[in-house]
Amino acid sequence: AESPLWLQTRLWNAGIRPINNVVDATNYIMLLTGQPMHAYDAKLFEGTKKIEVRLAKAGEKLQLLNEKEIDLDPQDIVITDGQQPVGLAGVMGGLNSEVTEDTSDVILEAAVFDPALTRKAALRHDNRTDASALFEKGVNWDNTQKALDACALLLRADAGATVLAGEIKASDQDKEPVVITTTASRTNKILGTDLSMDEIVKILGKLNFGVAVNGDEYTVTVPNRRWDIFIDSDIFEEVGRIYGYDNIKSTHPATGELTGGYAADEIKVRHLRGLL
Structure with missing residues (x-):
């Protein structure tokens, strides 16, 4: 009907x-x-x-x-x-x-x-x-x-249905939740933030993630509903998202300074080409 x-x-x-x-x-x-x-x-x-x-x-x-x-x-x-x-x-x-x-x-x-x-x-x-x-x-x-x-x-x-007892299951294995261990210092390094451990734990708590702290290290137990989280970078993304991307200060990338120019072999090749 x-x-x-x-x-x-x-x-x-x-x-x-x-x-x-x-x-x-x-x-x-x-x-x-x-x-x-x-x-x-x-x-x-x-x-x-x-x-x-x-x-x-x-x-x-x-x-x-x-x-x-x-x-x-x-x-x-x-x-x-x-x-x-x-x-x-x-x-x-x-x-x-x-x-x-x-x-x-x-x-x-x-x-x-x-x-x-x-x-x-x-x-x-x-x-x-x-x-x-x-x-x-x-x-x-x-x-x-x-x-x-x-x-x-x-x-x-x-629909006025009668539910009959019994189910056919291809498999019925309990899947273990994902557990990820990382550190507060690595979290801040990747995100470019200066969050304390308490702030990180509070943010993850808002998502109902289980967190256990051991010094600078923390372990996150990901709830089953978040099947999309597998590695520590996924955790950093969640922390950054809840903290607010607008709150992360803009900085220059921390890279070594490089001078322009050709490699020695390239200089020789170019010189020979010029002569010939």
């Missing part, structure tokens, strides 16, 4: 066309959490009782939801029913598993797909979507389970 008007309005405001209460729920959760999702008509899986994610095989084809038929590449990640592809992972679902007004059971899918393969697939098939744009940039793996649960809850509340 149609989604409630409040949900349709929020999708319209975000530039997304409302379709039905199932698809709208997945799109709304994508906007809410940054986690792309997809809903499949469960009827398609009744024969095989399988859902498999794999690389496409040479010669396989798939008709996407926009009715565009594509020739799959061996580097495309596809969702299958154990036999035939039913979706191009991270880009768009297949028309054969589309949720329609005749659908009675749906399977919700949320995942973290390889950013590079997703980007290449979207470009290869000239089919960039909101989902592929998010996967290209990288999604927060910590939101995947939350998004799945939230979407199921939304369908139960607004």
Whole structure:
């Protein structure tokens, strides 16, 4: 059926066309959490009782939801029913598993797909979507389970759905948070600032980053929601951003002075050329 008007309005405001209460729920959760999702008509899986994610095989084809038929590449990640592809992972679902007004059971899918393969697939098939744009940039793996649960809850509340127990998981490994150790002196050297350790800790505290101090050294535990931070330079960038770029004084680069002129060998070559 149609989604409630409040949900349709929020999708319209975000530039997304409302379709039905199932698809709208997945799109709304994508906007809410940054986690792309997809809903499949469960009827398609009744024969095989399988859902498999794999690389496409040479010669396989798939008709996407926009009715565009594509020739799959061996580097495309596809969702299958154990036999035939039913979706191009991270880009768009297949028309054969589309949720329609005749659908009675749906399977919700949320995942973290390889950013590079997703980007290449979207470009290869000239089919960039909101989902592929998010996967290209990288999604927060910590939101995947939350998004799945939230979407199921939304369908139960607004679509009269019954949520069945049980999930199929390809992997369910706990990912350790990123821990970065650096120093206040290096932070100031890179940024060109003169911040005290207390000021650095206060700035990182505003971002809800865990910080442990040991003299001039400090260790930052990056929360899972900030999947874009890997090295100390990323921490310096956050400190500079919150401190305010306008507050950083303009200075000349600290480099050794160099005099102009040619190297000795170059002088000889040029002299010979002049003579000849």
